[in-house]
Amino acid sequence: MKLKQKDSQIAKLIDLETTRQKTTLQMIPSENHCTPAVREALGSILTDKYAEGYPGKRYYGGNQFIDMVENLCIERAKKLFKVEHVNVQPYSGSPANMAVYVAVCEPGDVTMGMALPMGGHLTHGWKVSATGKFFKPVQYGVDEKTHLINYDDVQKMATEHKPKLIWVGATAYPRIFDWKRLGQIADSVGAYLVADIAHIAGLIAGGAHPSPVPFVHIVTTTTHKTLRGPRGGMIMVTKKGLAKDADLAKKIDKAVFPGLQGGPHENAIAAIAVCLKEAAAPAFKTYAKQIVKNAKTLAEELKRHDFSLVSGGTENHLLLIDLRNKNITGADAQNLLESAGMSTNKNSIPYDPAGPFKPSGLRLGTPAITTRGMKEKEMKLIAGWINEVISNPASAKKVAQEVKKLCKKFPLPK
Numbered sequence: 175m176k177l178k179q180k181d182s183q184i185a186k187l188i189d190l191e192t193t194r195q196k197t198t199l200q201m202i203p204s205e206n207h208c209t210p211a212v213r214e215a216l217g218s219i220l221t222d223k224y225a226e227g228y229p230g231k232r233y234y235g236g237n238q239f240i241d242m243v244e245n246l247c248i249e250r251a252k253k254l255f256k257v258e259h260v261n262v263q264p265y266s267g268s269p270a271n272m273a274v275y276v277a278v279c280e281p282g283d284v285t286m287g288m289a290l291p292m293g294g295h296l297t298h299g300w301k302v303s304a305t306g307k308f309f310k311p312v313q314y315g316v317d318e319k320t321h322l323i324n325y326d327d328v329q330k331m332a333t334e335h336k337p338k339l340i341w342v343g344a345t346a347y348p349r350i351f352d353w354k355r356l357g358q359i360a361d362s363v364g365a366y367l368v369a370d371i372a373h374i375a376g377l378i379a380g381g382a383h384p385s386p387v388p389f390v391h392i393v394t395t396t397t398h399k400t401l402r403g404p405r406g407g408m409i410m411v412t413k414k415g416l417a418k419d420a421d422l423a424k425k426i427d428k429a430v431f432p433g434l435q436g437g438p439h440e441n442a443i444a445a446i447a448v449c450l451k452e453a454a455a456p457a458f459k460t461y462a463k464q465i466v467k468n469a470k471t472l473a474e475e476l477k478r479h480d481f482s483l484v485s486g487g488t489e490n491h492l493l494l495i496d497l498r499n500k501n502i503t504g505a506d507a508q509n510l511l512e513s514a515g516m517s518t519n520k521n522s523i524p525y526d527p528a529g530p531f532k533p534s535g536l537r538l539g540t541p542a543i544t545t546r547g548m549k550e551k552e553m554k555l556i557a558g559w560i561n562e563v564i565s566n567p568a569s570a571k572k573v574a575q576e577v578k579k580l581c582k583k584f585p586l587p588k
């Protein structure tokens with residue numbers, strides 16, 4: 175029986191969300207629109223199957239096809255990211271990161287990561303996260319003037335605190351990471367180095383951001399951001415990782431199951447496999463490069479309208495606007511733009527004087543609007559609309575109509 179007949183309330187809410195996504199611009203940089211093929215795998219009968227364990231070593235029978243699904247997913251990820259070992263079972267990015275701690279740290283070990291208000295992620299040791307409670311994190315930030323990671327400071331901090339594990343990766347850093355330098359820093363203190371590429375996995379897969387793989391031991395990622403798959407996570411072990419610790423792959427697998435999780439979501443793993451196949455196709459390279467071109471154009475246009483950008487611009491898929499010269503808070507700007515059909519999100523800027531509850535920044539990105547096929551021409555329109563709405567809130571309704579018209583021309587992926 176169809177959902178509509180079985181549960182009209184949920185069916186109706188899904189319809190409403192579908193319309194919202196179709197008729198407005200999704201510019202939260204961690205979001206994207208996956209293809210119907212990915213959703214078909216995600217909504218498949220594979221959701222019914224228990225498969226605790228790993229291919230060939232399950233705790234349940236009946237996994238002959240599930241094993242093939244998971245192996246295919248692993249092989250595709252290994253090939254795409256050029257790594258030695260992949261675990262595709264983490265339920266999402268945060269559980270993937272937790273598994274890395276469980277694999278290589280003991281409770282109370284010193285770890286190092288970028289502070290959340292500087293653009294890092296909760297799971298890199300921020301105090302409200304379990305990772306900040308069970309371990310002893312030291313946190314680096316960005317330079318107050320340039321808003322770039324100061325690698326000399328990172329080296330100093332590593333030398334002083336001798337962390338067991340160093341995290342690199344961000345949710346609001348618009349610049350390229352110097353993986354080589356970070357690799358040298360980690361090696362100088364004997365730390366495991368993890369690249370958390372949750373935001374930029376699709377850019378890396380598409381050749382639009384340098385890969386950390388030659389320089390780090392472990393790579394973690396989500397699969398639903400620029401990689402454009404279902405919600406999920408992966409942990410990868412590199413050649414360098416195996417050279418440092420021959421048991422690293424085994425430790426990671428044991429940390430995921432039985433350390434932290436039970437049965438893997440094989441429907442999600444099948445959907446990840448589909449997204450990895452899409453990401454290996456030539457068209458994905460074009461897509462990844464266009465994400466960056468679009469972000470650059472959006473940044474240049476916003477600067478023309480006197481918007482101030484953290485770090486002065488962008489080299490990836492996202493930009494962070496410092497709204498202080500516009501006399502509006504991040505929250506108010508987010509709400510205002512939402513009423514004009516543009517979904518963005520409030521975010522702290524580095525050294526934010528307003529504090530984390532009323533941040534001065536607005537974070538936006540181009541992965542989802544690029545998936546719809548938008549290019550530089552549309553970015554100029556969008557920057558103009560953002561400027562119009564922020565300078566004259568009364569224009570929001572009119573702009574929402576124009577956004578809707580643009581959305582009609584650029585449908586969601588088929």
Ligand SMILES: *Cc1c(COP(=O)(O)O)cnc(C)c1O
Nearest residue numbers: 266267268295343344345372373
């Ligand atoms: C999104 C993100 C995560 C966590 O992913 P969830 O799937 O939301 O748990 C981890 N690290 C970074 C850098 C992220 O951007």
